[in-house]
Amino acid sequence: MRPLFSFFLSFKFKISALIIALLLFAGIGAGGISLLIAESELRQILARQELSLLTGAAAFIDNDLQNKRQLLKALGEEINDRGLPLAELQTMLEAHETLRDTFFNVNAFDLSGNLVASLRDRNARRINIAERKYFQDTLRLQEGVISPPIKSALSGQPVVVITQPLRDADGKLIGIVLGAIDLLRPSFSAQLDALRSGADGYLFIVAGDGVTVHHPDKARILEKADDAPGTLLDAALRTPEGWEDGLLDDGVPVLLVHRHLREVDWTIALSYPLRSAFASMQSVRLRALLGAAVLTACAGLFGWAITKKLLRPLTKLHEHVENISAGRADIVVFDVARRDEFGDLSRAFYGLSQRREQAEQELHHLATTDVLTGLNNRRMFDAFLPQALARAARSGQPVALAILDVDHFKDINDTLGHAAGDQVLVEFARRLSAAVRASDTVARLAGDEFVIVFEQLSCPAEMDVLGKRILEAMHAPFALGSVQRVVQASIGIAVTHSAGVDVEELMRAADQALYGVKTAGRNSFAINAVGAERVALVSGRG
Numbered sequence: 001m002r003p004l005f006s007f008f009l010s011f012k013f014k015i016s017a018l019i020i021a022l023l024l025f026a027g028i029g030a031g032g033i034s035l036l037i038a039e040s041e042l043r044q045i046l047a048r049q050e051l052s053l054l055t056g057a058a059a060f061i062d063n064d065l066q067n068k069r070q071l072l073k074a075l076g077e078e079i080n081d082r083g084l085p086l087a088e089l090q091t092m093l094e095a096h097e098t099l100r101d102t103f104f105n106v107n108a109f110d111l112s113g114n115l116v117a118s119l120r121d122r123n124a125r126r127i128n129i130a131e132r133k134y135f136q137d138t139l140r141l142q143e144g145v146i147s148p149p150i151k152s153a154l155s156g157q158p159v160v161v162i163t164q165p166l167r168d169a170d171g172k173l174i175g176i177v178l179g180a181i182d183l184l185r186p187s188f189s190a191q192l193d194a195l196r197s198g199a200d201g202y203l204f205i206v207a208g209d210g211v212t213v214h215h216p217d218k219a220r221i222l223e224k225a226d227d228a229p230g231t232l233l234d235a236a237l238r239t240p241e242g243w244e245d246g247l248l249d250d251g252v253p254v255l256l257v258h259r260h261l262r263e264v265d266w267t268i269a270l271s272y273p274l275r276s277a278f279a280s281m282q283s284v285r286l287r288a289l290l291g292a293a294v295l296t297a298c299a300g301l302f303g304w305a306i307t308k309k310l311l312r313p314l315t316k317l318h319e320h321v322e323n324i325s326a327g328r329a330d331i332v333v334f335d336v337a338r339r340d341e342f343g344d345l346s347r348a349f350y351g352l353s354q355r356r357e358q359a360e361q362e363l364h365h366l367a368t369t370d371v372l373t374g375l376n377n378r379r380m381f382d383a384f385l386p387q388a389l390a391r392a393a394r395s396g397q398p399v400a401l402a403i404l405d406v407d408h409f410k411d412i413n414d415t416l417g418h419a420a421g422d423q424v425l426v427e428f429a430r431r432l433s434a435a436v437r438a439s440d441t442v443a444r445l446a447g448d449e450f451v452i453v454f455e456q457l458s459c460p461a462e463m464d465v466l467g468k469r470i471l472e473a474m475h476a477p478f479a480l481g482s483v484q485r486v487v488q489a490s491i492g493i494a495v496t497h498s499a500g501v502d503v504e505e506l507m508r509a510a511d512q513a514l515y516g517v518k519t520a521g522r523n524s525f526a527i528n529a530v531g532a533e534r535v536a537l538v539s540g541r542g
């Protein structure tokens, strides 16, 4: 669980995730925008294509209506020219075969609106259409009109009628003749059926007042469609031609292409469900999405591999830090030649480690060195003496410890001052260091008290020589500014070559020797062989 967790926290994972996210964003963004543009273009193309088909259909219907009007006009003129009375119209209508082919029915009415002739049924019941608006309009305008879709008073069928005023030989209005178009089987039906687009698309015609003139669902003919402001139909009725996007009542998104007719206040429209119109786009979208997903996965893997490679120096750096912490490597491994950010970081680590090492050395020096004389201090001596004893035990060689005390040092301080006292201590330390061998270790314990550890002695008697040499080193007077001062010292030496002697025993033996020298008058040394219980007193001059 934990490695998985740290995997998700890793920089590699974050970078790879970022690459994938950016690619997804760019891919889906670019793909989405391209698809949107393609869809919009396709919509325009489809709409234009459908509109040009509608224009053909509209022209056909306009021509059909115009032909029908012309036919009725010709009929009216013939009646006028021949001065036929209304009573003879039935015979005349029946004689016109073209009327039967062109219209569902043709009827004639007198000025009072009473039926006087009916092409299809000479015994038709005597109806009156005086109240019908198209009748009144024809008389008022004295020219033919096309009615809105209505229910026929004679047949009860949904029809549209085309009227033509009738005159006698003197040109006086005597009635009207009208031709009815059956809206359930209009003459332009075949043409409209041929134009049906797409499996779900359908054509319909609606009058300017929203009443349906033609619809594949015949039950809707004569129904008033919803043309409230903001509806698709409202938009279609308000413009001569064009296309709109919108939702049908049942929520289906459609492309509505429409065109207004020339002969009559009708709009022919094609409702085209976008689902079928863009069926091909759906599959393109799916394929594009799949392609983007595959590409993103490949890019993600590639990004992972590249990131891993790019971050290898960082992994190496981490290894170096671990190795240095564990003492398996030196800080020099940080000093790489790379000329990039990782190189800079590694070298910065190197510099930092160098400074830290230096600081540690300085701290160690401060902690183990006497500030005044530069000799080892008590802390160093305490750590060093047991090691020296252990070394001596291993080598079997004698080891000696000398404790030195400057004689009457307090007098120097008191008579010449503390600074002069310091000078004496510094010079005393210098002479001590010069008098002993490189293998011997000198330290200042405190005040005017010094120690020397002598290692690698050939025999205990060698200490006689060394003790004398130290006293001799102090013979020359100390120059303290303008004053020359003789400085003497007392030395207590403990020497042993038995492995079992410990630090306390040795210190005690050296102290005893020193005490003996002090008691005997100072300026000399004494050697105390540990275990031998013998104190040898040797004069200051050796």
Ligand SMILES: Nc1nc2c(ncn2[C@@H]2O[C@H](COP(=O)(O)OP(=O)(O)OP(=O)(O)O)[C@@H](O)[C@H]2O)c(=O)[nH]1
Binding pocket: 372, 405, 406, 407, 408, 409, 410, 411, 413, 417, 418, 419, 420, 421, 422, 425, 446, 447, 448, 518
């Ligand atoms: N100038 C100076 N004096 C110090 C320092 N440390 C300790 N002293 C003085 O050294 C003197 C040590 O005196 P003692 O060792 O007790 O006496 P002494 O005069 O040497 O007498 P004996 O050892 O018996 O000969 C004291 O007066 C301390 O104040 C130091 O770092 N510098």
